[in-house]
Amino acid sequence: xxxxxxxxxxxxxxxxxxxxxxxxxxxxxxxxxxxxxxxxxxxxxxxxxxxxxxxxxxxxxxxxxxxxxxxxxxxxxxxxxxxxxxxxxxxxxxxxxxxxxxxxxxxxxxxxxxxxxxxxxxxxxxxxxxxxxxxxxxxxxxxxxxxxxxxxxxxx
Amino acid sequence: xxxxxxxxxxxxxxxxxxxxxxxxxxxxxxxxxxxxxxxxxxxxxxxxxxxxxxxxxxxxxxxxxxxxxxxxxxxxxxxxxxxxxxxxxxxxxxxxxxxxxxxxxxxxxxxxxxxxxxxxxxxxxxxxxxxxxxxxxxxxxxxxxxxxxxxxxxxx
DNA sequence: CTCCTTTTGGTAATGGTTACCATTATCAAT
DNA sequence: ATTGATAATGGTAACCATTACCAAAAGGAG
Ligand SMILES: [Mn+2]
Ligand SMILES: [Mn+2]
Ligand SMILES: [Zn+2]
Ligand SMILES: [Zn+2]
Numbered sequence: 160x161x162x163x164x165x166x167x168x169x170x171x172x173x174x175x176x177x178x179x180x181x182x183x184x185x186x187x188x189x190x191x192x193x194x195x196x197x198x199x200x201x202x203x204x205x206x207x208x209x210x211x212x213x214x215x216x217x218x219x220x221x222x223x224x225x226x227x228x229x230x231x232x233x234x235x236x237x238x239x240x241x242x243x244x245x246x247x248x249x250x251x252x253x254x255x256x257x258x259x260x261x262x263x264x265x266x267x268x269x270x271x272x273x274x275x276x277x278x279x280x281x282x283x284x285x286x287x288x289x290x291x292x293x294x295x296x297x298x299x300x301x302x303x304x305x306x307x308x309x310x311x312x313x314x315x
Numbered sequence: 316x317x318x319x320x321x322x323x324x325x326x327x328x329x330x331x332x333x334x335x336x337x338x339x340x341x342x343x344x345x346x347x348x349x350x351x352x353x354x355x356x357x358x359x360x361x362x363x364x365x366x367x368x369x370x371x372x373x374x375x376x377x378x379x380x381x382x383x384x385x386x387x388x389x390x391x392x393x394x395x396x397x398x399x400x401x402x403x404x405x406x407x408x409x410x411x412x413x414x415x416x417x418x419x420x421x422x423x424x425x426x427x428x429x430x431x432x433x434x435x436x437x438x439x440x441x442x443x444x445x446x447x448x449x450x451x452x453x454x455x456x457x458x459x460x461x462x463x464x465x466x467x468x469x470x471x
Numbered sequence: 472c473t474c475c476t477t478t479t480g481g482t483a484a485t486g487g488t489t490a491c492c493a494t495t496a497t498c499a500a501t
Numbered sequence: 502a503t504t505g506a507t508a509a510t511g512g513t514a515a516c517c518a519t520t521a522c523c524a525a526a527a528g529g530a531g
Contacts, residue, residue: 181497296426307452339528374481376478
């Protein structure tokens, strides 16, 4: 059992207030759900999971909170091709746990992968630097997704 | 003036019929609009541009055709964060003219870039090969987008 | 022509997301 | 504690890009 964060409080407690926002029950509940569930939840799924702990919360507030958290960089918002946005906690203060996705175009399965080749990270930085300079564009984030067929769908 | 394709016919003429689909006036008009316009058009924008040449066409058919073409790999479908899908012709039989995007999170401007570092292409292939193998996943396509602030928006 | 399949256009429905607004919670100053 | 300004919330209605549906038209084979 680690010394810090024993009461279930996350690294975000301070962060949110630093940004001038209040750490309300609803926001905390949403962050807790995000941190305890394995990725790629839709707004409604989050709403469902939050409801038992916080029955008064409305779907509108879920959307609002997710938008807020995405704007602050605490949450990533994805589009995997099904018609709803998917949200995922950017764990860690600086977006550790960053990863990319394999998406099956047949069954919509999504596979996380973090095992970048070392060179991949290196080159990504170089690319970002080069683009930043050439196009006078301040890069703050990137999205990398590979599309294709998962093993199940590939065997028809 | 090149010797081939002087009558405005594109490389797709045969391709579509090879796949067992008819090359109708509507489909041809849509492909022509896509090939003559510079990228990132929405379905409705395409509809507007096709209308003068083909007044009988309906918006439904535009959506249908774009879906068909995307399925065949002739067209790429993008999500740039405004709430509508954006379509872009994958010029050339094997998707030459492939490029990635810089997207301004403030004004939604989209910048194409094709000047990959040579290593980038090389590493991308390696990465795809590695992922393909490790996850038993047949990769057919990829999406790479960098987000941030364009020069105009960066100077507030 | 006849039969059968493909393609099409108009319209209605869908459904995730947002706008709106009145109500409530929070907090600093009095 | 009381006040008042501001932030946050929930419910509902609206939004709007996309899709479903269906009857009509077009094309092709024989
Ligand atoms: Mn993920
Ligand atoms: Mn482009
Ligand atoms: Zn699959
Ligand atoms: Zn911009």
